[in-house]
Amino acid sequence: QVQLQESGPGLVKPSETLSLTCSVSGGSISTYHWNWIRQPPGKGLEWIGHIFSSGSTTYNPSLRSRVTISVYTSKNQFSLKLSSVTAADTAVYYCARQVAFGDDFDIWGQGTLVTVSS
Amino acid sequence: DIQMTQSPSSLSASVGDRVTITCRASQGIRNDLGWYQQKPGKAPKRLIYAAFSLQSEVPSRFSGSRSGTEFTLTISSLQPEDFAIYYCLQHNSYPRTFGQGTKVEIK
Numbered sequence: 001q002v003q004l005q006e007s008g009p010g011l012v013k014p015s016e017t018l019s020l021t022c023s024v025s026g027g028s029i030s031t032y033h034w035n036w037i038r039q040p041p042g043k044g045l046e047w048i049g050h051i052f053s054s055g056s057t058t059y060n061p062s063l064r065s066r067v068t069i070s071v072y073t074s075k076n077q078f079s080l081k082l083s084s085v086t087a088a089d090t091a092v093y094y095c096a097r098q099v100a101f102g103d104d105f106d107i108w109g110q111g112t113l114v115t116v117s118s
Numbered sequence: 119d120i121q122m123t124q125s126p127s128s129l130s131a132s133v134g135d136r137v138t139i140t141c142r143a144s145q146g147i148r149n150d151l152g153w154y155q156q157k158p159g160k161a162p163k164r165l166i167y168a169a170f171s172l173q174s175e176v177p178s179r180f181s182g183s184r185s186g187t188e189f190t191l192t193i194s195s196l197q198p199e200d201f202a203i204y205y206c207l208q209h210n211s212y213p214r215t216f217g218q219g220t221k222v223e224i225k
C-alpha cells in the first residue's frame with residue numbers, strides 16, 4: 001500500500017529556510033494531489049498547502065508569502081520550503097495524500113518534528 | 119476562510135459510553151467533511167469521509183451525521199483504544215481548515 005515518509009533537518013535557525021521532502025512509496029505520485037500540514041507541540045492542525053502532480057499549487061494565505069511546494073515526479077517525491085522561519089514555525093510537519101482536488105486527506109506520513117532555534 | 123467550531127474541547131467518558139462530538143461550519147460545506155483520530159505521537163487517521171462514509175477497516179461503532187452546517191461524530195460504545203483526540207476537517211474550499219480538536223479521556 002501507499003506510504004509517505006517525511007525527511008529533513010530537525011533543527012533550523014531563525015530567519016533561515018525550512019526544507020522538507022516527502023517520499024511516496026508503494027504507488028505513483030502522478031494523478032494525485034499532495035499536501036503539507038503542520039501541528040505545533042500540544043496544538044491543533046494547520047493546513048499549509050497543496051500541489052497536484054502537474055505542479056499546480058494552492059497555499060494557505062496565512063503562509064503564502066513564505067511557502068513553496070514542489071513536486072519531483074521522477075523521484076516520486078514532493079517538497080516543502082518555508083522561508084524566514086521563527087520559533088512559531090516549530091511543529092510536527094506531515095505530508096498527506098489527496099485523491100482528487102475536492103477531497104480530504106486519506107493517507108498521512110508519520111510526521112517529522114522541526115524545531116526553530118539558534 | 120471557513121471556520122470550523124468543534125465542541126466540546128474535551129470530555130471524560132467510560133468504556134461503553136456513547137460519545138458525540140460536533141463541528142459547526144461557518145458556511146455551507148455540503149458533505150465535504152472528514153473526521154480524524156489522533157493518538158499521542160502519531161499522525162491523524164481518517165475515520166469518516168464525505169460526512170457519513172466509514173473508512174475501510176474502521177470499526178462500525180464510529181459514525182458520522184449532518185444537519186445543515188452541523189456535523190457529528192458518534193462513537194456508539196466507547197472502547198479503550200478510542201481514547202484520543204478527534205478533529206474534523208472541511209474540504210469544501212481552500213484553505214482547508216480543521217476544528218480545534220476534542221480530547222476524549224477516560225473517566
